[in-house]
Amino acid sequence: MLDESRSNFSRLRERAGISVEALAPLVGYSPATVYRWERGESLPRQAALTVLEDLVRGRGGPELKEPAFRFIDLFAGIGGIRRGFEPFGGKCVFTSEWDRWAQTTYSANFPHDDHEITGDITKVKAEDIPEHDLLLAGFPCQPFSIAGVSKKNALGRAHGFADETQGTLFFDVARIIAEHRPKAFLLENVKNLVNHDRGHTFKVIMARLRDLGYHVPTPRVINAKGYVPQHRERILIAGFREECDFTFDDLDVPSPLNGPRLSSILHPEDGTETPERPFTGPDGRVSQKYVLTDHLWRYLQDYAAKHRAAGNGFGFGLVGPGDVARTLSARYYKDGSEILIDRGPENNPRRLTPRECARLMGFDRSGSPQFVIPVSDTQAYKQFGNSVAVPVIEAVARHMAPWITTKASLDVASEQERPQLFA
Known part of the structure; x- marks a missing residue:
């Protein structure tokens, strides 16, 4: 019976043209639960089958048209930051990535998007970008990384904000925030951003974000070592349009000493x-x-x-x-x-x-x-x-979810329900 249900569920999902990650918040279950239905490990709920049938017939209800939040994915790479936020009911409405090979990988993993990938963000007018609740941007880190700075010094080339090809891309993020005033944003970069140019670069970034009228709590450097078997430190900068009590201080990060191998x-x-x-x-x-x-x-x-x-x-x-x-x-x-x-x-x-x-x-x-x-x-x-450690972003997304979601009924899965590292 499980095999028959799996066949019916998979067939309906494919005909509806929706991914498991996108379907999960619509039916009110975690992606892990929906994957169990997909694999035939448990019977799908009838309500979920009804949702898929409605999608196939093109009916849909109000709940199918309104995601928990809409976000844009800037300097998207292969979609690592996006993968951390989608499980919480987010819908990506705009993607920007200039590298054609990264575009190929991104498209292969998000085949049901209703928008094309935009290339060079510097050539996009802010007003042409769709309205959104959340801006995500892993803006290029090479100008600020230790390796990037060392290489450019050796070549006699500029780095940081003096790097006209990459360093100034932060200001494209700022102009989009200024135009659309999203409810929140999350920026990701290398740990060395804090120390670049003796701290001046970081001060300029923080001042600019706060000048836009956003509440920007103290950023946090997170080592992915507690989630994946890799030493990888990255800084996360969150901002909120409204004054709020969000803080990274109470984000519970697994100890790097006890992470996987x-x-x-x-x-x-x-x-x-x-x-x-x-x-x-x-x-x-x-x-x-x-x-x-x-x-x-x-x-x-x-x-x-x-x-x-x-x-x-x-x-x-x-x-x-x-x-x-x-x-x-x-x-x-x-x-x-x-x-x-x-x-x-x-x-x-x-x-x-x-x-x-x-x-x-x-x-x-x-x-x-x-x-x-x-x-x-x-x-x-x-x-x-060049990408992010997805479990880190997912943890940050879970932490930010109460301040960015618009659906009170959003079912945020617990750590135990979420897919674990490959084993």
């Missing part, structure tokens, strides 16, 4: 996982193409030895299933040096596969469909390295 995201390579080409072969073992060549492995070892002798900390990061990885960066495609998987003393280490990167960043969760990776390995590494 790499074993939770690595391919088991023991035949228990369904093979996925090109990442794994028919036997489930990781493809040989991810193993470092003798030449590259020797180069990385010599490079690390040279810097150790000079008293520097540069070198590769060799890790195993019981470890936590360094920060995955957009340059991972070059040599994978920051996260190399130890394969024993007799074997060269290997890079993570893009599928493992999806798990490491929280895009793949237990009980959820796999994140679609339609691009080359090089592009996938860049995209995941």
Whole structure:
């Protein structure tokens, strides 16, 4: 009977052209519950089937037309910030991302959007952007990151607000906020934003946001290490149009000391996982193409030895299933040096596969469909390295939900109901 219900539920959902994440708030259940219906693990509620039937027939009711909140996704990348907010009933009404390969991945994972992805936000008039309750923006971090500043200093190029191609994109965020006056916003960037240019950059950003008339509580730096097996610190800046008692101080973040380990995201390579080409072969073992060549492995070892002798900390990061990885960066495609998987003393280490990167960043969760990776390995590494740790954003979204939702009946799932990290 479960199989028959699953077939009916899946067929109706596909005909309705709606994703599980978008359907969940409409029927008043968590995405995890709806995924159980999708997989046939439990019977779907009749009310949910009725909603799908109404969508297929084009009827719908008022509750189907009014999301809990509407948001825009700026500098969207592959949709990491969006994935954190959609489970709470949000509807994305505008997306901006200039990189064509990121657009490809974004479109593959949000195929039912009723809007096209806009490219260069600097060429978009603020008044042409739809009205929205929430603005989300992971504005480019390279001008402010430690690696980005070091590289640009070495090249004699400007960084921060002096970087005309990226640093000033914050002001595009500000002009859109000024035009639309959304109920709230959430901005994400690297931890080093606070210290860039001896704190001047951060002061300018905070002053500008507050000059717009927004209540901007003290931002918070969150390490994703409590959620995923990766050291990844990012700053979150929230703002609210109305004065409120929101604070990041009472956001309960799991201790980085007790977070998951790499074993939770690595391919088991023991035949228990369904093979996925090109990442794994028919036997489930990781493809040989991810193993470092003798030449590259020797180069990385010599490079690390040279810097150790000079008293520097540069070198590769060799890790195993019981470890936590360094920060995955957009340059991972070059040599994978920051996260190399130890394969024993007799074997060269290997890079993570893009599928493992999806798990490491929280895009793949237990009980959820796999994140679609339609691009080359090089592009996938860049995209995941530039993205956010989705579980962190989801935790922030849950914390912000009472101040941004417009539907009193919104059922926000508990931590126990939500899909957990891939295992």
